[in-house]
Amino acid sequence: MTVAPRDELMETLADLSGPAPRAARDARVRARCHAVLKGVGRPGPFARKARWALDRVLPAAVLIYGVVVVVEGLKLAGLL
Amino acid sequence: MDRDTELALLERVRGGDTAAFDAIHAAFNARLYGFLARLARNRDVAEDLLEETWLRFVTHADQLRADTRLGPWLFTVARNLHVTWCRARAVERRAAASLDMWTAESPAESPFDRAAGTELGQRLERALGSLSVEAREVLLLVGVEGLTPSEAAGVCGVTPEAMRQRLKRARTLLAERLAESDPRPVVRLREVKP
Numbered sequence: 400m401t402v403a404p405r406d407e408l409m410e411t412l413a414d415l416s417g418p419a420p421r422a423a424r425d426a427r428v429r430a431r432c433h434a435v436l437k438g439v440g441r442p443g444p445f446a447r448k449a450r451w452a453l454d455r456v457l458p459a460a461v462l463i464y465g466v467v468v469v470v471e472g473l474k475l476a477g478l479l
Numbered sequence: 480m481d482r483d484t485e486l487a488l489l490e491r492v493r494g495g496d497t498a499a500f501d502a503i504h505a506a507f508n509a510r511l512y513g514f515l516a517r518l519a520r521n522r523d524v525a526e527d528l529l530e531e532t533w534l535r536f537v538t539h540a541d542q543l544r545a546d547t548r549l550g551p552w553l554f555t556v557a558r559n560l561h562v563t564w565c566r567a568r569a570v571e572r573r574a575a576a577s578l579d580m581w582t583a584e585s586p587a588e589s590p591f592d593r594a595a596g597t598e599l600g601q602r603l604e605r606a607l608g609s610l611s612v613e614a615r616e617v618l619l620l621v622g623v624e625g626l627t628p629s630e631a632a633g634v635c636g637v638t639p640e641a642m643r644q645r646l647k648r649a650r651t652l653l654a655e656r657l658a659e660s661d662p663r664p665v666v667r668l669r670e671v672k673p
Contacts, residue, residue, distance in 0.1 A: 408654060412622030415600060417513035420526055428530045429504060433497045435537040 480506045485549050492540045500537065503549060508533075511557050514619050518561050520608060528564060532557045548630070554620060555634045565612065606656035614649035621646055 473479045480488075491499035511532060516525035535556050543552070607615055620631040632642035 408650065408657075409622045411599060411603060412618060413625060415513075415603060415623055417509075417516060418522075419509050420512045420529060424526050424530070425508065428533055429501065431530070432500055432504070432533050432537045435534065436492070436495045436497050436500055436540070438495065 486546065489540075489543065489547060489549060490545060492537070493543060493545075495540075503536075504533065507549065507553055510624055511553060514554060514624060515557055515561060517604075517607060517619055517623075518558075518612060518616055519564070524564065528557060528560045531560050535560075550624075550626065551630045551633055554624065554626065558616060558634055602657060602660050603653075606653055606660060609656050610649065610652055613645065614652055617642070617645050617649045618653060622650075 470479065485503075488499045488503050492503060508529070512525055512529050515528045515532075516522060519525050519528065532553060536553065607618065610618070616635065617631060620626045620634055621628055626634065628642050628646060629639045631646075632639045635642065635645075637645070
């Protein structure tokens with residue numbers, strides 16, 4: 400038989416092993432990630448709160464604007 | 480890594496714990512690298528994409544849901560980065576010629592060939608390398624990385640049914656390529672006596 404049955408084929412695939420990434424590169428990546436996690440280049444508490452507030456204020460403003468446009472449109476059409 | 484450990488580590492990473500990050504890195508780094516290297520077929524590109532995957536993870540850590548499944552999330556990011564890389568450089572056809580890569584037809588041993596160990600492993604690596612990216616990624620996610628077809632469907636952005644069909648086709652193709660590369664029929668031919 401030249402081809403393994405399907406399940407056996409998938410089992411063989413699962414057993415494949417590849418080379419690991421180079422250790423020096425890995426160490427650099429980990430160091431960069433640690434720096435990010437420790438807050439280097441991350442927004443501070445104030446920036447995060449400001450963004451949180453902005454995320455809520457903007458949709459509300461858009462909603463109010465939409466309601467006003469609809470009401471004015473109805474007024475112009477003489478329906479209100 | 481069991482699910483409880485994964486959730487606990489994720490919670491700690493969301494709080495900026497570097498030791499928890501190291502544990503997650505240790506659990507997934509080699510798997511992600513193998514996935515990316517087999518997809519891109521280029522060690523340097525795979526390392527670049529791997530680095531970007533981890534950076535995306537830590538920069539988005541505080542926005543991740545507490546019940547995020549790390550494996551599918553990381554593989555989704557890695558795959559998306561590879562797709563972006565393919566689009567940007569139109570690699571699939573040209574890269575083998577312009578970069579120092581190995582191809583299915585290449586007589587040189589790839590790093591995976593050396594790591595594969597067994598003859599069947601080497602043939603599998605070559606057969607995998609000869610498939611299209613679409614077929615390869617399915618087999619890598621489900622066959623090599625052990626994701627469920629549903630998880631792999633999420634990673635690739637297709638429905639589970641489409642993923643099952645894709646997997647079936649890819650498996651058939653892989654079996655055909657393996658059969659083509661099997662040296663045993665030649666051996667049998669030599670054994671025939673007049």
